[in-house]
Amino acid sequence: MRMKCSQILMECLLEQGVDTVFGYPGGTILNIYDEMELHGYKNKIRHILTAHEQGASHAADGYARSTGKVGVCFATSGPGATNLTTGIATAYYDSSPVVFITCNVVESLIGKDSFQEVDITGISMPITKCNYLVKDPDQLADVVREAFAIARSGRPGPVLIDIAKNVTASEADYEPLPVSEHGRHGRLGAMLRRSSHDLKTPEPDYGDIEKLLSMIEEAKRPLILVGGGVIRSKGAVPEFRRFFERLGAPVASTIMGGGACPGNHPLFTGMIGMHGSHASNIASSQCDLLIAIGCRFSDRVATDPATFASQAKIVHIDIDRAEIDKNVQTDHHIIGDARRVLELLNEKLPAHDYPEWKEFVFSHKEVPFVQDGILHPHEILETISDVTDGQAIIATDVGQHQMWSAQYYHFSRPGQLVTSGGFGTMGFGLGAAMGAKVGNPDQTVVLCTGDGCFRMNCHELATVEHYHIPVIIVIFDNGTLGMVRQWQHLIYGERYSQTDLDRGPDFVKLAEAYGLRGARAKTQAEFEAALRTAVNSGEAWVIDCAIDKDAMVHPMVPGGAPATEFLLD
Template sequence: MKRQMSGAKMIIQALKDQGVEVVFGYPGGAVLPIYDEIFLQNDIRHILVRHEQAAVHAAEGYARSTGKPGVVLVTSGPGATNAVTGMTDALLDSIPLVILTGQVPTFMIGNDAFQEADTVGITRPCTKHNWLVKDTDKLSEIIHEGFHIATSGRPGPVLIDIPKDVQFADGTYVPPKKVDTSRYQPQIKGDIEAITALVELMEQAERPILYTGGGVINSGPAASQLLRELADASGIPVTSTLMGLGAYPASGKNWLGMLGMHGLYEANLAMHGCDLMICVGARFDDRITGRVEDFSPHSKKAHIDIDPSSINKVVHTDIPIIGDIGHVLEDLLKIWKSRGRKVKKPAIGKWWKQIDEWRAVDCLAYKQEGKVIKPQYALERLEALTKGMDRYITTEVGQHQMWAAQFLGFDEPNRLMTSGGLGTMGYGHPSSLGVQLAHPDALVINISGEGSWLMNMQEMGTAVQYRLPAKQFILNNERLGMVRQWQELLHGERYSATWQEALPDFVKLAEAFGAKGIRVEDPADLDDAIMEMIRHDGPVIFDCLVEKHENCFPMIPSGAPHNEMLMGNAETQGVIGNTGAVLV
């Protein structure tokens, strides 16, 4: 029997049938019928943010930490355009989102009506797919198809623009099982001949490396487990992009650390010197490759990815394998085991000896002296005091983000939520609220700089209203630290527009919102202050005053290859090459 209902009711029914438990949004005239239906039910919880950008970032945090799609509801015009940054962030980092936007009535589209914008046109480049729904009878099918597209293949955001008259009109509701999704069916299984060819290269490799990315995490827990099995059984070293941290445990015996612009010395030199590079769910981002023509110059390259457009886009691949990471790794392990689990153990042992020599450089070394807190020390103490807890970390963007990747250990996937591809300042705070909502009993900490945090500071209101006890851990250097670092190293110390002269008192700001504020500036007080933050059962702004001109090292200068890094510790100041010699 066909079910007739209004478009607005249809939207809520579709979300329920898709298993949606929470929607992040902000109301407005063009979505009032939907908000009325939200009021009339109790199955889906709505979280009122203070800005539409924050709604999308909160949904990203929810999605990344759960593996479920995040859902956003905003109004037309500025509601939709304010969400554009979050959509682009999710597109670049492959986060599954369904964004519902209101639109002026269909008969007013094109008349420059109040709060009208060409939402579909504006968001076409920053979504995986989008729709303008003009027929209520098609609305439920489009919503179900949207969820399918957002979560299948390489995940990403989709947008459904819904005019107000479509929300009011009655139509026929179609349940998910009756929707044809055959138009989009990404390839899941990898080509067995290509996988066998990769196994043959693994058997002959003397300096292999696994270069892993966020695709491993997006594939689900089984993919991370298979990656661990492959690495531990074969003895192949593992490095990762920022988005892939946690897919292989930081405490694992084969872990090299993050690679790339601010990656570890040993990880970057291993990537540069390998003879077989197996890229698993990463896309050869420019922050990883450095100068492309000198990236991993001596290696055969295999690339496993579910997104065909990523293959050979940046770096030529000798063995391309299109498929879901979990399925491909499962087949790869089966074939490798059936052929006798062969690797060149003596050669790989020699490879590890070389890696251990690079590790001895101790590229993250720093000195905590005097009465000023080093940012590295603050994160080192945070790691020590929270290790083993049920902990989720979000970050903003900048030096603090890279220090978090360097000094915090992630042993499980879905535990780090950060903006990778777009580098969005203001991401971490709302993201931490989405994570906290999904994991109410967990410890959620947003690692931030004061500059990034101020971009979405208003979300303290959301945290307090919904009793979300996420901790805002601000490394406050009163500078836009990463930009200032580039100005110091590359622009003759001309610090143009990177000093914030008028910062709030973060303790008073926290109290004004009804939250707790903690300020610490003496290293001797740091541990007690961190424990006070952890033990508080509500939201906290933790204002940690740190060294103002500390730089984040190692650092590959823009346009340089992996084996040329700026080093920060006193013993290796300057640029260090793969021989271990300083190249100042």
């Protein structure tokens, strides 16, 4: 049937099961927004109008991470599109499946420095799995279908579709095509085959599986390191838990692996790396076999690649061959989806136990630092856990509060921690929390943020209020850029250049200005009372928690140093 391409786009979104879009309109994308009104698509797909395109990008990302679905974001050309780039990069570094749809000027004006024209496909090329500039109306449906396939397949990630405005006003033939039929559709099938490097997950080599099983048999001090790849792989977490419990070895985690191993599990050593636990970092230096699953060995994990796990044979399991030996040289690797690799290992792995090794590792577990008379970060996280029975989805921004959240909230399932681990995006949290709540309306969503981060996108409180999105915002308010101050204190001779936040706003009054509820807390009792009220109200709240300006994240390993050279114990 013939229909306008703006309508074809909406039909293709429905084919993909899209129920929510986050976005912000503008001149070049108006045909698509008009289509939502003309044919009732607004009743089939919920549109969340954010205060800024960056907020929309983070919301679509938070939706994707917490639901496992593909997030969708709309924006117009020029500054609308470029305002997405931070969100696109955030999704790219953490392998989050989001389809970003922008519209550009009409084809005849492309390349002429037209009003609000920008080459967003060129800009976004390094931070997307794939991107498209659609100039041919007949290709739009297949491009949209391929984009979703690429975003969700293999190692997930963001895809951008830029559509010339004249295409959205043109007509083309459209026939409904269920997702299950996409691979057999003529032109689309050919497109998907050309994209096979993005879509096909390699079957693990059985010889590689056998070799790892032999290495396990020889090991006396194995350590498992779990990363975000286990979280992103559908169905991998149950297989992972079966694997590490059968192996009986200690389990460390990157921040993106949070929730793969329950935080209160007796085999869990905590986070590894720059702000990793003593148990995790010391175990990495003393193990004789390190099995890393779905992690990138970034500089925040392998702080000194040359000495990382120097006594161990390192085995890297990853879906992306490009990650193998990129940062840390390995002794063995297995290419494949985490779930499938773990399935094959579990079929043949006998039960093991390493009592002396575990006794050594867990003798290094920390006790939280406590200072009487003030509200300490670990008390905030432990209170959130108690009040929500440890079931809340925790979104974070980036900095000290992010590290404290990873250390003190015991995540128990995939998608429970929504954080920017790879790109480290300040301002990510509020949009991501909104997206997580929209995607999980029956779950409590708490944003843990710092006063510096929250300022960056606090205008999204307007979105929270208008759409009645009941996220609870907990501000770790120390009046400074806390993580930067910590570095200045420890490394830069206490020269606190441009990190004091000795200015407004009053966060409680800001919440009230947006029509939301706010509270202050200076003690654990005050915070618990405010949090219980917020949770029971079913409304959005802002809770401003006063913490010590010099509270620090313990431990800390300086960048470039071996994992056991703790600058701060």
